[in-house]
Amino acid sequence: MTARLSLYQKAEQELYKLDRSVKAKFYDFCHLFRDNPDHPGLDLKPLMGDRRVFRAKIDQSYRALLAKTGIDDRGQENWLVIAVRHRKHVYEELSVAVNRITGEIEFVDLSVVGASVLQRAGVTLTPAEPESETPRITPSRPSTSVAPLLTGITAQDLRGLGVTEQLIDLALAVTDSGELDQLVSGAPLLSKDILYGLAAGMSMGEVRREITSQVEVELGDDYAENLSAALARTTVTTFDEDLKAAIEEGDFRAWKIFLHPSQAKLVRRHYNGPARVSGGPGTGKTIVALHRVKHLAEQLSPGSDKPILLTTFTKNLTTDLRARLASLLEPELLARVEITHIDQLAARVLSENVGVGVGRQRVFDTVALGVLRQVLAEVDDQRWDAEFLLEEWDQVVLGQSLNTRKAYFDARRAGRGRSLTRPERNQIWKLLEQFTVRLDKEGIETWGQAAERAARFAMERAAKIEARRDNEAVGGAEAAQPDDSSGRCYRSHRYRHVVVDEAQDLRAAHWTMLRAMVPKSPNDLFIAGDTHQRIYDHQVTLGTVGINIRGRSSRLTLSYRTTREILARAIGVVDPQKVSYDNLDDGADTLEGYRSVLHGPAPELVACSSWEDELTQLAAALTSWRTEISTGDNGIRRDPRGNVAVCVADRDMVGQVMRYLATQAEISCAELTKDGPKGDGEVHVGTMHRFKGLEYQKLAIVGVCDGVIPRTAVIERYRKEDQQRSAREERKARSLLFVAATRARDTLRISWHGTPSPYLSV
Numbered sequence: 001m002t003a004r005l006s007l008y009q010k011a012e013q014e015l016y017k018l019d020r021s022v023k024a025k026f027y028d029f030c031h032l033f034r035d036n037p038d039h040p041g042l043d044l045k046p047l048m049g050d051r052r053v054f055r056a057k058i059d060q061s062y063r064a065l066l067a068k069t070g071i072d073d074r075g076q077e078n079w080l081v082i083a084v085r086h087r088k089h090v091y092e093e094l095s096v097a098v099n100r101i102t103g104e105i106e107f108v109d110l111s112v113v114g115a116s117v118l119q120r121a122g123v124t125l126t127p128a129e130p131e132s133e134t135p136r137i138t139p140s141r142p143s144t145s146v147a148p149l150l151t152g153i154t155a156q157d158l159r160g161l162g163v164t165e166q167l168i169d170l171a172l173a174v175t176d177s178g179e180l181d182q183l184v185s186g187a188p189l190l191s192k193d194i195l196y197g198l199a200a201g202m203s204m205g206e207v208r209r210e211i212t213s214q215v216e217v218e219l220g221d222d223y224a225e226n227l228s229a230a231l232a233r234t235t236v237t238t239f240d241e242d243l244k245a246a247i248e249e250g251d252f253r254a255w256k257i258f259l260h261p262s263q264a265k266l267v268r269r270h271y272n273g274p275a276r277v278s279g280g281p282g283t284g285k286t287i288v289a290l291h292r293v294k295h296l297a298e299q300l301s302p303g304s305d306k307p308i309l310l311t312t313f314t315k316n317l318t319t320d321l322r323a324r325l326a327s328l329l330e331p332e333l334l335a336r337v338e339i340t341h342i343d344q345l346a347a348r349v350l351s352e353n354v355g356v357g358v359g360r361q362r363v364f365d366t367v368a369l370g371v372l373r374q375v376l377a378e379v380d381d382q383r384w385d386a387e388f389l390l391e392e393w394d395q396v397v398l399g400q401s402l403n404t405r406k407a408y409f410d411a412r413r414a415g416r417g418r419s420l421t422r423p424e425r426n427q428i429w430k431l432l433e434q435f436t437v438r439l440d441k442e443g444i445e446t447w448g449q450a451a452e453r454a455a456r457f458a459m460e461r462a463a464k465i466e467a468r469r470d471n472e473a474v475g476g477a478e479a480a481q482p483d484d485s486s487g488r489c490y491r492s493h494r495y496r497h498v499v500v501d502e503a504q505d506l507r508a509a510h511w512t513m514l515r516a517m518v519p520k521s522p523n524d525l526f527i528a529g530d531t532h533q534r535i536y537d538h539q540v541t542l543g544t545v546g547i548n549i550r551g552r553s554s555r556l557t558l559s560y561r562t563t564r565e566i567l568a569r570a571i572g573v574v575d576p577q578k579v580s581y582d583n584l585d586d587g588a589d590t591l592e593g594y595r596s597v598l599h600g601p602a603p604e605l606v607a608c609s610s611w612e613d614e615l616t617q618l619a620a621a622l623t624s625w626r627t628e629i630s631t632g633d634n635g636i637r638r639d640p641r642g643n644v645a646v647c648v649a650d651r652d653m654v655g656q657v658m659r660y661l662a663t664q665a666e667i668s669c670a671e672l673t674k675d676g677p678k679g680d681g682e683v684h685v686g687t688m689h690r691f692k693g694l695e696y697q698k699l700a701i702v703g704v705c706d707g708v709i710p711r712t713a714v715i716e717r718y719r720k721e722d723q724q725r726s727a728r729e730e731r732k733a734r735s736l737l738f739v740a741a742t743r744a745r746d747t748l749r750i751s752w753h754g755t756p757s758p759y760l761s762v
């Protein structure tokens with residue numbers, strides 16, 4: 001009889017870590033098993049503790065643990081590989097169960113639990129193969145004077161939250177975080193989340209709200225029914241050639257298949273309007289956005305248009321999103337998605353409406369500031385600071401699409417600091433008019449201006465579509481007015497669904513443009529972002545640009561990227577207890593419950609005597625990281641390229657670091673530019689802004705000195721005359737360092753010379 005074989009998530013993750021030769025033997029095992037599960041060479045035997053769990057031989061050392069999950073209509077047996085491990089870690093007490101909260105299949109691995117915890121809880125493990133070295137533990141409960149880690153929590157509490165039965169006594173016997181780490185390393189996801197949450201100080205209520213209730217389903221009493229429902233709910237992959245390739249890809253593909261239940265819920269939910277997902281760095285907002293695109297694309301009726309837009313703030317992130325989406329979606333579905341960064345989209349709208357914006361060159365704000373200074377000098381105006389005026393223009397005039405003096409007189413100037421009288425607004429309006437005329441004359445425009453013009457075109461097109469529909473509804477002839485320079489009259493909006501990543505940095509005009517590009521309908525806008533990571537000056541209240549997310553906001557709290565040790569340090573930088581962050585609407589966002597299940601060394605904080613000393617020590621650290629990464633697990637050599645980065649405060653430092661490393665330490669570097677890394681140098685070096693959305697195994701942040709982060713000159717300038725502005729600048733500087741620090745996966749090293757940045761609290 002042949003068999004169909006699927007892989008349980010944990011088994012697949014275990015396979016990633018195995019040596020190539022064992023992987024190859026596992027593929028042979030799968031072929032043999034699918035042909036005939038009763039083949040004598042497989043030595044298939046049930047375990048004593050749970051006769052639904054079987055072990056089978058992969059080779060002399062490795063065993064597959066399997067559960068029979070049913071027989072299909074054609075009489076073919078269905079088997080699930082639940083684990084792959086060395087025979088000395090196979091014991092008779094292994095069992096599978098259906099979790100009473102999630103209704104998913106759970107497999108608990110007690111072989112990883114520390115001997116002391118097993119002993120305290122009175123649990124014995126019996127090796128399945130007698131010659132194995134699994135320690136035999138005598139069932140005894142020696143009294144211990146050490147207090148349990150989870151004080152005040154009962155077995156009933158853990159059961160009610162959804163911790164797997166087998167782990168409850170063990171969890172209550174744990175006395176320190178090292179033991180807890182060991183216990184949860186073999187635990188099902190929900191148990192892991194709950195136990196870490198409680199250990200991190202979350203209350204029972206918080207754990208129920210943030211973790212358990214996110215994944216709760218209704219279960220009946222019938223085990224067989226629950227098991228078949230569980231199989232439908234549990235993520236498994238069918239064994240085939242694609243899987244073989246995927247296993248070779250290793251951990252990098254985990255995100256493509258296994259969404260955390262709280263992530264999966266957001267991906268599949270039906271929203272009656274715009275929805276927003278927030279969450280600290282590394283909680284999977286981008287992953288959720290990508291899967292959301294996939295989900296939406298799968299619901300589309302056949303066609304060849306591109307009704308879904310996936311957009312983000314920066315160009316290099318767009319490249320990354322494109323590559324990741326291409327690996328997640330079938331080409332036919334990928335072809336239905338437009339992937340573009342927001343300024344590029346605005347530029348495209350402008351070019352479609354040529355005649356109005358033809359020939360204008362887009363410039364950065366620094367160029368515009370130069371023009372404004374020149375205008376102020378020419379009219380000999382010393383009342384207003386050029387930077388203040390440029391921001392007033394960008395944030396108030398362009399931000400709210402104000403095109404008359406009257407509109408400016410009436411405009412809201414929330415968050416702008418000092419208030420302005422009517423005569424002052426009059427002076428400013430006049431100066432800004434002179435300034436924009438000059439920009440026009442020079443044939444240039446800022447990106448903010450371009451976004452604002454694009455938003456107007458998008459709104460005009462939307463208004464014409466509406467009018468045409470209304471006209472048709474009353475039986476009128478179609479309005480002949482074209483919607484863009486091609487002369488086309490569009491019948492529908494540009495997109496059906498818009499998905500935005502890194503939403504915290506978009507400008508008001510970007511939002512206005514996006515709102516106009518998609519009709520107000522269910523699942524129209526899906527917005528992912530974290531305001532703790534806002535590093536540009538564009539704070540927007542979505543409600544004011546026609547995007548109502550009330551009642552459709554969710555937060556992810558579990559970091560997949562960064563260790564607990566790194567998170568603790570990074571959270572200190574943004575200091576959410578003292579500093580407040582908005583929620584892209586009128587409320588505040590928090591990092592409450594933000595946590596990680598990953599563990600690693602504490603971030604290294606290095607005080608240096610001078611900049612030269614910092615560079616010397618940096619080079620030494622990078623050299624040792626290179627050796628560490630190149631050696632890799634199982635002695636397999638790995639290419640360190642792209643796994644290590646150095647982050648600095650400004651462009652000058654980028655040049656200095658790259659030069660030093662290349663000439664004094666023979667370390668090749670690639671500069672991180674707005675298009676991604678330039679060249680294939682081994683270590684990526686860039687300013688903090690360039691690190692948005694990226695991640696590295698090992699990261700060094702250098703030059704984290706007082707006066708640099710934050711720039712004392714900027715803060716001091718505003719401290720007296722504009723308190724709000726000064727607070728905003730400080731918040732931005734905190735966010736920059738927060739973004740930088742949370743790019744590190746395993747190792748974070750922060751150095752400075754002189755006095756350290758006050759945000760480091762050292």
Ligand SMILES: Nc1ncnc2c1ncn2[C@@H]1O[C@H](COP(=O)(O)OP(=O)(O)OP(=O)(O)O)[C@@H](O)[C@H]1O
Pocket residue numbers: 254255256258259260263279280281282283284285286287288530533559560561692693694695742
């Ligand atoms: N369900 C998952 N399974 C495996 N890996 C995951 C999962 N979700 C996220 N990750 C991994 O965690 C890391 C962070 O994910 P992602 O970039 O989506 O987080 P983010 O919230 O967008 O972070 P940031 O705000 O810092 O940009 C990535 O390496 C991603 O592959």
